[in-house]
Amino acid sequence: MNTTETIHKQSSYYIKTHGCQMNEEDSLKMANLLEEKLDMQPTQDVSSADLVVLNTCSIREKAQEKVFSELGRWKKSLGYKSNAVIAVAGCVASQEAEQIFKRAPFVQIVIGPQTIHRLADLYIKCRTTSKRQIDVSFPAIEKFDHLPQNTRSSVSAHLTIMEGCNKFCSYCIVPYTRGEEISRHFSDVINEAKNLVTTGAREIILLGQNVNDYFGRIDDTTEANLALLIEAISQLSGIERIRFTTSHPQAFDETLIEAYDPSQTKLCNHLHLPVQSGSNRILKQMKRDYSVEHYIDIIAQLREKRPNLRVSTDLIVGFPGETEQDFEATMKLVDTIGFDQSFSFIYSARPGTPASELIDEVSLSVKKERLALLQARLKYHANRIADEMVGSTTDVLVEGISKKRRHEISGRTQNNRIVNFPGTQAHVGTIVNVQITEKLENSLRGRIASQSSDPMDVHTSTCTEQKIQHAHA
Template sequence: MTGTPDVFPPAPGGTPLVALPAGPRKPDQVKGKLYIKTHGCQMNEYDSAKMADVLAASDGLELTDSPDDADVILVNTCSIREKAQEKVFSQLGVWKGLKNKGREVIIGVGGCVASQEGEAIIKRAPFVDLVFGPQTLPRLPALIRARREQKRPQVDSSVPEIEKFDRLPEPRAEGASAFVSIMEGCSKYCSFCVVPYTRGTEVSRPFEDVVVEVAQLAAQGVREINLLGQNVNAYRGPYGDGEFADLGLLIRTIAEIDGVGRIRFTTSHPLEFSDSLIDAFRDVPQLANFLHLPVQAGSDRVLSAMKRGYTALEFN
């Protein structure tokens, strides 16, 4: 691989669920194969699905279960554990062998490790073609084109506010359950966590955008909606004329969409657990009777050192 990488600047309850079958892509629409390996949280699973949607719409790439068959290989990374990072570089070393065999395969690294490490990934693994952060999914087709045309690696680890949701194609459903990201980032800055530095501070998607995405999924046969966010109950989506909708209102609205039989959300924070959300658990039958609310520690000294913002007594 020749040349130095291009670095893109920042942009100014219990009922069985049955899904309708998703229609296959027509053979004449398929122009290549895409393999995605996902590490980490549910948000990464959502992001990987969006990568597939974007590249299917722009380049006609069809998912494959084998990297050996792929024209584009992407790994969506997690930076929470050092072991996970090292596992990524081990995988990259295996995929390097595909290039050594003369194949014109594009290898890309996305997710939080990409956001955290940026160009350092290219220095450690110079055969990598793309490095892109979790907020830059809409730019993925352009990054691939630039790599092919300019013959040098492309790096975009910027953290633009919410841009990743602005130009995404209609979601494609697979199965009865689907993830829907409603916000990005976290503003709590707990002492042990890298999320604010890899995914940015909290930014909520507009209320209407989330409702439209859920309706599109329900129309394709999805019955269970999993709402995602690093701090999901901090959701404050623009709604109406200068107003903001909280998670409780969003859940109530989604429950009115035809076909939605169950709603879940993760991961929540004790500081953001509001009366509105409590009322939703009482009033919305589609909302699953399950809550992930991590206390993290029972010691006030430890909670203070973690910068969690509450005491054990307040949690109880």
């Protein structure tokens, strides 16, 4: 029996995740790593875990404070196992680094988002040397090469294709915490997609901080962009749907617009494209590098290909210097696009970002007022779209048995709406044509109209291989 087995036999881990889908995905990867490399078991009870990991997000307001108070609260109310190792991962770890040990001396591991593949090694070192471990570097070798394959079954599976961001929007901390953009090799992504299909995935959600900046190597001389990757994944047997998040309007090129041609790919009739503001003046201050007109033009071109395309977005209100006119421009854009379910936030400064240096003269009460108005308008459009869906039939990819009613199944429409309806385990992983009968606050109800395969399936051509060959030429 080796050292690893001696120390870690039957030990358990607990991971709590804050923030975005990228963080959720990183937590899943850390879990796979601990199970595969150290044979550890997950536990839902923080007080019994041998390793406690808090995977943090610095997008949240006062993110650092929340991390320390959460760790302290667990310590006080639940207590940790006497010899538990406490680790802080994610963007706050990257940003605060050694400071975390100073402010929370009971933390023993600090690990950044780009080094999660080293968690098992750091844990062993921590156990064997009783010394604190830190690794918040941005290594040139991709972490993906060192992480085990995902073997968990999920009808809708995330697949990270790139990491980091070179955009440096003035309000955002991500480029400082996740580093420069790195795209995974084309064949690695394809192989992972194939593997996900074997574990039950029918929908792939391609992930990246700036997913449409993907440029993955095919070989020494050829790269694939996101559109080509989507076309290639669309060809894989078993894949019914593809989504991607999060994309940036500035990098939304013609090939990606072309990929929305239903005959080309299995992209859903839904796009999440953050716009942040409807005012060109504010977009400039945010360093977003596109205009409102450009954003509207992208959506118009996409709707030429997919007239029923639903679009959701992210919006920030109360950015420093935002006037009433700027805010009205945002409200106007919401009506122009008719956004489906979207996210909206009040601006708050992130330490270390250029925007945090700007004088923020918009009062909190004004920000709150604007947010309430904006959210009411967004809700109006989301409800309008849901009302239009009631009475129609639509394809639903069934993801599992309903959590509330065991005789019902739950799935998603192309525009990402959750639908619950009577069905059985046999429907899980299939696309079912559902008549929508009722709109609820956060979901829809329906009944099976017929079992169907995705109608886009039959149109998908085999042009991707030709394009790759062409790219080689």
